[in-house]
Amino acid sequence: MASVAMMWLVGLSSLLLLLLHAPVSSAIGCFVCTSINRRNPDCEDTFNNTGKFYVEDCWASRRGRTGSFPGTQCIKMIAEDPSINYTVVVRNCVVDDGGTNSETEIGRESHCGWMRVLKYEGRRMRGCILSCDTDACNLGSKHQGALTATFSAAVAVYLLVTNVLFRSTAG
Numbered sequence: 420m421a422s423v424a425m426m427w428l429v430g431l432s433s434l435l436l437l438l439l440h441a442p443v444s445s446a447i448g449c450f451v452c453t454s455i456n457r458r459n460p461d462c463e464d465t466f467n468n469t470g471k472f473y474v475e476d477c478w479a480s481r482r483g484r485t486g487s488f489p490g491t492q493c494i495k496m497i498a499e500d501p502s503i504n505y506t507v508v509v510r511n512c513v514v515d516d517g518g519t520n521s522e523t524e525i526g527r528e529s530h531c532g533w534m535r536v537l538k539y540e541g542r543r544m545r546g547c548i549l550s551c552d553t554d555a556c557n558l559g560s561k562h563q564g565a566l567t568a569t570f571s572a573a574v575a576v577y578l579l580v581t582n583v584l585f586r587s588t589a590g
Contacts, residue, residue: 446476446489448554449512456506463508464497473555477512491515493556498539498546507539513550 452462452472461471478487490512499506536543 446478447491447493447512447552448473448475449477449490449493450474450510450555451477451512452508452510454506454508456504459508462510466510468555472510474512475554479512479514481514482516488514492550492552495549496539496546498537498544500542500544505542505544507544507546509539 450466450468450472451474452459454460454462457463461467461469477490477493479490480486481488492513492515494509494511494513496507496509536545538544
């Protein structure tokens with residue numbers, strides 16, 4: 420009986436170690452909203468992060484790939500075309516594609532101040548792109564799932580061991 424309990428204990432301990440190293444959530448949490456010509460005031464600056472626009476696991480597309488992937492950075496883009504009085508604010512997440520420079524990786528570094536002309540929905544505009552790489556750019560943790568898995572596995576091992584020991588002493 421004791422050897423069966425030991426095998427179960429070793430097996431569950433191995434499973435626990437695997438769970439501890441498995442990624443629980445790799446997507447960043449970002450605010451996601453768009454405001455064109457100030458039509459969505461809650462998305463504009465000064466931004467009030469009420470949670471209305473917060474996406475806990477933000478996914479985005481990757482250049483040259485189909486589908487969505489876990490976001491790696493949050494961005495805020497502010498752009499305008501003053502010649503026609505057109506403004507846009509975009510808050511979203513992006514995926515770092517592993518490019519070699521920040522020119523091809525929009526979230527790799529902030530580009531603020533007047534930058535080169537950018538194209539947004541067919542319009543040539545000037546603006547600013549800010550990026551960050553933490554949840555909501557100021558809070559959050561990705562380890563809650565790992566803690567839950569660890570606690571659950573520990574309880575299961577405890578119950579199994581006490582049940583086997585109780586049976587071996589009772590019999």
